[in-house]
Amino acid sequence: LHNAVCVSGPIQFVCDVYAEELKTCYPLHYCSIDVERGVFPLLFPEVHNHLLNDGKTYYVKIHTPWDVLATYADVLKIKVPFKANDIPAHKDIPMNWLFTPFRLPNHIMNPEPDYFTSPFNKEKIDFFLIDDKETFFPPSVRNRIVYYILARCAYYKEDSDDKNKKGIKRLLNNGTYGAAFPLHDVRSYCITVTFLLAAKTALPSGLLKYYGEKIGIYFAWLGFYTEMLFFAAVVGLICFLYGLFTFDDNVWSKEICSEEIGGNIIMCPLCDKTCGYWKLNSTCNSSWQSHMFDNVGTVFFAIFMGIWVTLFLEFWKRRQARLEYEWDLVDFEEEQQQLQLRPEYEIKCTSRRLNRVTQVLVLPSLTCIITLATVIFWISLIIACIIGVIAYRLAVYAAFASIMKDSPTNNIHMVGSLITPQLATSVTASCINFVIIMILNVMYERVAIWITDMEIPKTHLEYENKLTVKMFLFQFVNYYSSCFYVAFFKGKFVGRPGDYIYMFGWSKLRNEECDPGGCLIELTTQLVIVMAGKQVWGNIQEALVPWLLNWWGSRKARSHPESLYSRWEQDHDLQNFSHLGLFYEYLEMVIQFGFITLFVASFPLAPLLALLNNIIEVRVDAWKFTTQFRRPVAAKAHSIGAWQEILNGVAVFSVVTNVTFTSDMIPRLVYMYAYSPDNDLSMKGYINNSLSVAMCVFITTPVSLSSRYRDYRYPPGHEKQYTHTMQFWHILAAKLAFIIIMEHVVFMVKFFVAWMIPDVPAEVKARVKRERYLIQEYLHNYEVFILMKTCT
Structure with missing residues (x-):
């Protein structure tokens, strides 16, 4: 057939x-x-x-x-x-x-x-x-x-x-x-369209009865996530406005832009051969931009997000427990359709061996070894692509830096009026990286499915869980690796004039340096382009692709009168809703969750972008499920499955990334409290203090003058010349102390909040007990009634 x-x-x-x-x-x-x-x-x-x-x-x-x-x-x-x-x-x-x-x-x-x-x-x-x-x-x-x-x-x-x-x-x-x-x-279709047009995040009861609990729990989670994003978005917006309104109080930016200070500081060339010296005040605009995201509010927001993510996960457990009761899933057992053997398992799994303990047939261990090797290979390929992007960044960085004029008495000829070579490199590299991510997404999706198929999972539930872990692992490396590079590696392994560090040690590509104002603005640029680009492209793809496919597939039916185009034919012409349909919806939201938690300290507006996207996302999903896809078979689900553990892992990891973010707040605080002149706790003189001196003997460009570079080293002629100063070690100790203290404080608050908030509300526990009692009482009375009726 x-x-x-x-x-x-x-x-x-x-x-x-x-x-x-x-x-x-x-x-x-x-x-x-x-x-x-x-x-x-x-x-x-x-x-x-x-x-x-x-x-x-x-x-x-x-x-x-x-x-x-x-x-x-x-x-x-x-x-x-x-x-x-x-x-x-x-x-x-x-x-x-x-x-x-x-x-x-x-x-x-x-x-x-x-x-x-x-x-x-x-x-x-x-x-x-x-x-x-x-x-x-x-x-x-x-x-x-x-x-x-x-x-x-x-x-x-x-x-x-x-x-x-x-x-x-x-x-x-x-x-x-x-x-x-x-x-x-058609009647339930009207309910869903009402939900769609209202553009809200709550879940109508008709939608639950129409699609079942598995799709219902997705919309419930997405709605709750969007509600909680509102608070993070408001706080993030306040932190951003704080940076914007304290623009004029930014002393170190004023020193960079000042002709008396920044205009008289000559910086070392940014590359070895074609780059010239440049004046510090050429990075004035970049320093002002950096202040909007790198200020005291950033530290507060990093701590707030560590607590917010805990509250989100704990309150979701409570919401989930309430839904379990309302949807009659308290004594839930996995659906038979989820636990039954997959046909692929019965067909492909021809060579099996008996487990002596469980007496169950299992796959040979060789299959698991091959799968692990394949996963490692593809992750290595992702890392190789990231290294290629880094090499591009270094090459373009040198190219943009060479645009500068050689004369140390003139300002840089900028790539644009508002961006430096570092920022120009970050913007172009982020755009290229985004394109690479989108291309690799298609490849890694097929690879993850292929690897999972190789393992021949026994049940549908096991198949989904294994695919979830693999796909998230691939996407985690694919989406976040470039952000991790900028946040934790860029500007950390540069070296010094005369002893610079090069990529792989033997190449001619010198490692990137940060702006005098720090690398945070470049991380912000990377995050905005990748996150916003992904969300815009994802919504266009979700809405446009199914519509075009359905339009093309139903073109013959449009020539027939409506009376001849039956309901089942219309539904058959829609796109098939596969068993992995919700998988991609969850994956999209979990990747977004990673962006707003792992690197949110560098971009406080990330939750606001996520909130606006999710308001559109719930519309698109409701419209798509109802009008562009065949109606899926209803299935039960009492939770979001393996995604819950992934969210918990990302939440814990985000505490570490946010307290160790790439920021110059710690060096500034060390200067203000320990090295500020006259002990007046001001930032006056910070820029001059944060730049070290190098003589032209170490510079390949033949200009006879001293220049500055971003580091804490002794000047030439000192008995410890070009070694790190005591201030460097004070800053390093302060950073480590801040990381350890803040990490422990946030984790303590996190676990205390988790302990204080019970996973199941007391009201739900009471209702469950009441229901069980009534079932026993009513069944007893019913049996007595039937017995008496029979006797009479």
């Missing part, structure tokens, strides 16, 4: 088949399912009786009656309401009014009455609150049941020896069916 499609809705599933092959399509008409109660026949009686728009496809529509739904709801232990909740509604969360702008009004949310729930029992229909059998089970439960049946539907002939031929997944893999999906419901 070819090009068969299954669709579910009130018509639960539909299959399309080529006309000439319909006669052999026995699996479409009948299959028997073994359940605990015996063999239950499930009929698929309705085959569309005429060729459709493409002239060669039939659709088989699957209906599920009440008896089927009730039987499998019993088998799957689906929780349904049996009594109205009598526990008073919880009180408003403190400061809950702050989230009002992000939430839909009640008349749109349409909250339903709260009920106590119990696993469905077909033998005790009267025990449950069943008003209408047609609407008792929500759409997400109905298509979950249908998929559960189809996943176990045998399609072998009665006289066949192969009894393992069962499941819609295998039929899709071998090409019997082209697709299997539920139909979109």
Whole structure:
């Protein structure tokens, strides 16, 4: 068979088949399912009786009656309401009014009455609150049941020896069916469109019933993340405005721009052969720009973000616990469709060995060794690409620096009116790096999937978890490595005039130096270009690509009247929502989370950019899921899975990166408290103090004068000439002390907050206990009632 499609809705599933092959399509008409109660026949009686728009496809529509739904709801232990909740509604969360702008009004949310729930029992229909059998089970439960049946539907002939031929997944893999999906419901479509147009982050109950808990938990997490970003964005904006308003109080920038100080300081050439001397005040604009992001507010914001990320993760655990109760997932066990064996595992895993302890067949260890070697190889390739970008930076840095005039009495001829060679190099290298990242993304996605396929994971859940770790590892190195270079390596291994350090030691590419104002502005540039570029490109790609593909795929149908273009044909022309559909949504948000936590000290406006992006993201995702993709089969999920542990790891790592960020705050504080003249705690004279002297004998450019460079070394003629001064060691000790103290303080606050905030709210615990008590009491009374009724 070819090009068969299954669709579910009130018509639960539909299959399309080529006309000439319909006669052999026995699996479409009948299959028997073994359940605990015996063999239950499930009929698929309705085959569309005429060729459709493409002239060669039939659709088989699957209906599920009440008896089927009730039987499998019993088998799957689906929780349904049996009594109205009598526990008073919880009180408003403190400061809950702050989230009002992000939430839909009640008349749109349409909250339903709260009920106590119990696993469905077909033998005790009267025990449950069943008003209408047609609407008792929500759409997400109905298509979950249908998929559960189809996943176990045998399609072998009665006289066949192969009894393992069962499941819609295998039929899709071998090409019997082209697709299997539920139909979109026009009524629920209106709910989702309302959610889309409102552009809020709250989750309507109709959306949960329509898509199920797995997609629901994604939207709930994205909404909560966006709400919490609001606070980080406000504080970040305040810190940025502080840097902007204290512009005129910046003493060290004034000294750089001053003709008396910066205009009389001649700096060493930035490259060996073609570069000339330059005046310090040529970097005036760069120093002012740097002050907006490198000030006292930066230190405060770094500490704040260390606490914010802890509050975000801890409050999300509480929100998640509340959702588990509200969505009847307290006693959740992984879905059967997630834990069942993958067809690829059964087909490919031919050579296995028995584990003597667990008595379970496992893969040979050679496969794991090959996988590890492959991962190491591709990570090495990423690092090689980063080294290539660094080499480019050094070459372009030298090229831009050579634009300067050779005369030490003139200012630099800048690349632009507002940027220095260092900043010009950073901008162009960041743009090239962004392009490389986007190209490598496509490559690494395929590599991660290929490596995971090589491992042949047993279940779908295991497959997703392994792919999640590999993909994040690749993306972490791909996106963040260039930022780590600028933050922690650039300007740290430069050397001194006459003894510079070169890339690899033997090349002619001299390591980059930072501006006299520091490297933080270059890290900010790198972060803005990569982060903002990724978000803009991601939203365009998410919205435009599916729309274009659907427009092109449905071009033939547009020539037919609307009455001839059936609902199942319209849905079939949409893009397939794969089992990794949510994976890429989570990956995009987790990479963004890394940007706003790992390097946020260099760019306080990063949370604001993330907030604006997420407001658009929730719109795009809602529109995309409803109008551009086939409706996915509903699935249960009580958490965000492996992403939770990744977020925890990034949060811990961010504390270290933010307290060791590339900033000149520590050298300035050391100068102000220990080396400031007259002990007046001012920054006067800081620039002259932070620059060391070098004689022209060490400079390849033949100009007879002394020049300055950024370091703390003794001047020529001193008995310890060109060795580090005591101030250098004081600054180093202060940096280490700051890192250790602030790291411990932030971690202590982090763990104290985590300890103080329970993962499960007390109200939820009370509701769970109350529900379990009522279930036991009601079941007892029900059995007594039935017994008395039987006796009479």
